[in-house]
Amino acid sequence: MIQINERSMVPIYEQIVQAFKELIAKGALREGDKIPSVRELSAQLLINHNTVAKAYQELERQGVVASQRGKGAYVAKPAEEPGMERERVRQLRAELRRIAVEAHHLGIGSRQLADWFGEEIQRYGRDEHADRPQST
Amino acid sequence: MIQINERSMVPIYEQIVQAFKELIAKGALREGDKIPSVRELSAQLLINHNTVAKAYQELERQGVVASQRGKGAYVAKPAEEPGMERERVRQLRAELRRIAVEAHHLGIGSRQLADWFGEEIQRYGRDEHADRPQST
Amino acid sequence: MIQINERSMVPIYEQIVQAFKELIAKGALREGDKIPSVRELSAQLLINHNTVAKAYQELERQGVVASQRGKGAYVAKPAEEPGMERERVRQLRAELRRIAVEAHHLGIGSRQLADWFGEEIQRYGRDEHADRPQST
Amino acid sequence: MIQINERSMVPIYEQIVQAFKELIAKGALREGDKIPSVRELSAQLLINHNTVAKAYQELERQGVVASQRGKGAYVAKPAEEPGMERERVRQLRAELRRIAVEAHHLGIGSRQLADWFGEEIQRYGRDEHADRPQST
DNA sequence: GTGGTCTAGACCACT
DNA sequence: GTGGTCTAGACCACC
Numbered sequence: 138m139i140q141i142n143e144r145s146m147v148p149i150y151e152q153i154v155q156a157f158k159e160l161i162a163k164g165a166l167r168e169g170d171k172i173p174s175v176r177e178l179s180a181q182l183l184i185n186h187n188t189v190a191k192a193y194q195e196l197e198r199q200g201v202v203a204s205q206r207g208k209g210a211y212v213a214k215p216a217e218e219p220g221m222e223r224e225r226v227r228q229l230r231a232e233l234r235r236i237a238v239e240a241h242h243l244g245i246g247s248r249q250l251a252d253w254f255g256e257e258i259q260r261y262g263r264d265e266h267a268d269r270p271q272s273t
Numbered sequence: 274m275i276q277i278n279e280r281s282m283v284p285i286y287e288q289i290v291q292a293f294k295e296l297i298a299k300g301a302l303r304e305g306d307k308i309p310s311v312r313e314l315s316a317q318l319l320i321n322h323n324t325v326a327k328a329y330q331e332l333e334r335q336g337v338v339a340s341q342r343g344k345g346a347y348v349a350k351p352a353e354e355p356g357m358e359r360e361r362v363r364q365l366r367a368e369l370r371r372i373a374v375e376a377h378h379l380g381i382g383s384r385q386l387a388d389w390f391g392e393e394i395q396r397y398g399r400d401e402h403a404d405r406p407q408s409t
Numbered sequence: 410m411i412q413i414n415e416r417s418m419v420p421i422y423e424q425i426v427q428a429f430k431e432l433i434a435k436g437a438l439r440e441g442d443k444i445p446s447v448r449e450l451s452a453q454l455l456i457n458h459n460t461v462a463k464a465y466q467e468l469e470r471q472g473v474v475a476s477q478r479g480k481g482a483y484v485a486k487p488a489e490e491p492g493m494e495r496e497r498v499r500q501l502r503a504e505l506r507r508i509a510v511e512a513h514h515l516g517i518g519s520r521q522l523a524d525w526f527g528e529e530i531q532r533y534g535r536d537e538h539a540d541r542p543q544s545t
Numbered sequence: 546m547i548q549i550n551e552r553s554m555v556p557i558y559e560q561i562v563q564a565f566k567e568l569i570a571k572g573a574l575r576e577g578d579k580i581p582s583v584r585e586l587s588a589q590l591l592i593n594h595n596t597v598a599k600a601y602q603e604l605e606r607q608g609v610v611a612s613q614r615g616k617g618a619y620v621a622k623p624a625e626e627p628g629m630e631r632e633r634v635r636q637l638r639a640e641l642r643r644i645a646v647e648a649h650h651l652g653i654g655s656r657q658l659a660d661w662f663g664e665e666i667q668r669y670g671r672d673e674h675a676d677r678p679q680s681t
Numbered sequence: 682g683t684g685g686t687c688t689a690g691a692c693c694a695c696t
Numbered sequence: 697g698t699g700g701t702c703t704a705g706a707c708c709a710c711c
Contacts, residue, residue: 162377237393241298247398261373262383343683343711434649479696479698509669513570519670529645534655
């Protein structure tokens with residue numbers, strides 16, 4: 138269900154956070170679904186349970202999951218009025234810029250880059266309003 | 274010329290590296306231009322000279338600038354056959370996915386996201402071949 | 410395990426890099442083996458820990474070892490398709506020429522020189538393909 | 546006659562030293578030949594004359610050329626009893642080892658490496674004694 | 682003047 | 697405990 142790359146530069150707990158957000162974004166996990174317990178997941182991934190716990194805390198902080206005392210954690214309802222928390226949006230745009238710059242120096246053409254992003258958006262993107270067909 | 278964010282999680286030397294790559298990508302710095310000396314920049318940014326030196330070494334390692342002993346550093350000629358170093362390209366695509374997922378959870382629509390990226394590409398992107406008109 | 414020459418012109422961190430590459434080339438260190446921690450080695454060699462850290466970062470950059478946050482560094486799997494990075498190969502051939510010239514001026518005969526190199530190759534060389542007998 | 550690479554890591558004065566030693570090793574310059582004056586060469590290479598002067602000092606120190614007051618410098622007679630200055634020979638062998646190790650990590654096979662060195666030796670090597678035919 | 686290296690000592694994030 | 701980053705201040709080689 139989740140793949141961890143021990144040798145990646147990105148911290149393991151972050152990888153876990155991202156993995157869950159990915160599963161949710163592509164619809165493999167839906168609102169109300171139970172996510173595995175800390176112990177279960179740590180056993181399965183062969184990593185320290187503190188690392189998993191840290192990931193879950195982060196997921197909860199971001200409002201992606203919600204723990205219910207003694208019952209485990211569940212995928213939360215997506216924020217009604219989508220946060221648009223300014224700071225994180227600003228950060229996201231900065232990352233878009235960074236990637237554009239990086240691609241430039243790697244010799245990747247604009248066309249190619251936009252296409253790649255298009256693919257990802259198609260899989261993980263959020264369709265704006267159901268009333269607008271053929272978005273993206 | 275360069276802005277440093279002391280409170281950012283991304284290390285100062287990385288910020289410097291990115292800033293120069295940005296200036297080059299958008300054409301504000303061109304091949305052969307001299308970049309400020311280590312001491313000059315460190316004085317200007319009010320940071321330690323070693324931090325700047327580390328950034329410059331990284332830029333040199335990436336082939337973005339070339340230093341000449343006792344003379345300073347200059348913007349290098351972009352690699353003729355731009356590596357397309359597989360590992361870094363793979364990483365870049367992973368970042369695109371991560372951003373798509375992130376945006377989903379922030380409630381940002383696909384359309385909006387693609388538009389934002391389009392803006393960045395327009396500023397920093399690399400036009401594929403000069404012989405193809407109206408590209409970008 | 411590693412010997413540092415304080416008085417050499419070649420920087421300490423470079424000596425460390427070379428020492429590890431030597432240990433790996435001759436098989437004393439193998440894929441997956443743990444290498445000493447930064448602090449451990451710096452204490453043992455009586456040098457500053459930053460110097461060791463710099464060496465380790467260089468080794469990681471070259472893909473010789475891989476560090477894992479909070480766990481230490483390990484000998485990496487040799488690149489499957491060894492880059493044959495053109496620039497570095499070109500440089501290596503230039504060094505071979507330089508040594509031939511140097512030997513000439515030191516009055517070292519061709520035969521002697523080739524023999525010496527043969528010895529080193531035997532210890533540190535890479536056998537081409539296991540399926541080709543009598544290689545080396 | 547001499548090519549300088551401004552952007553090389555090896556200092557310019559060293560490049561000059563090596564260039565002369567190369568010319569001598571391959572027979573393009575012979576004992577007694579005059580080498581250009583400091584001013585002449587610095588003008589020709591478009592570099593600072595101090596740099597050329599430093600190179601010439603080094604060549605003289607190594608006994609490769611000999612200056613005659615007011616007349617210029619000439620290629621010296623190769624040391625009768627070839628120095629075999631122990632320290633430099635030791636250093637040369639260390640370089641051979643380093644190259645063997647480097648080649649290993651670059652994925653260069655022993656056979657290939659030995660062949661390359663053979664080529665260089667053929668061009669720049671010193672035949673032991675004229676009485677031994679087909680040496681190398 | 683330039684960049685490159687090293688030390689000493691500090692703080693932080695990750696496991 | 698691990699590696700990663702930063703500062704302060706020093707010395708050196710090159711031009």
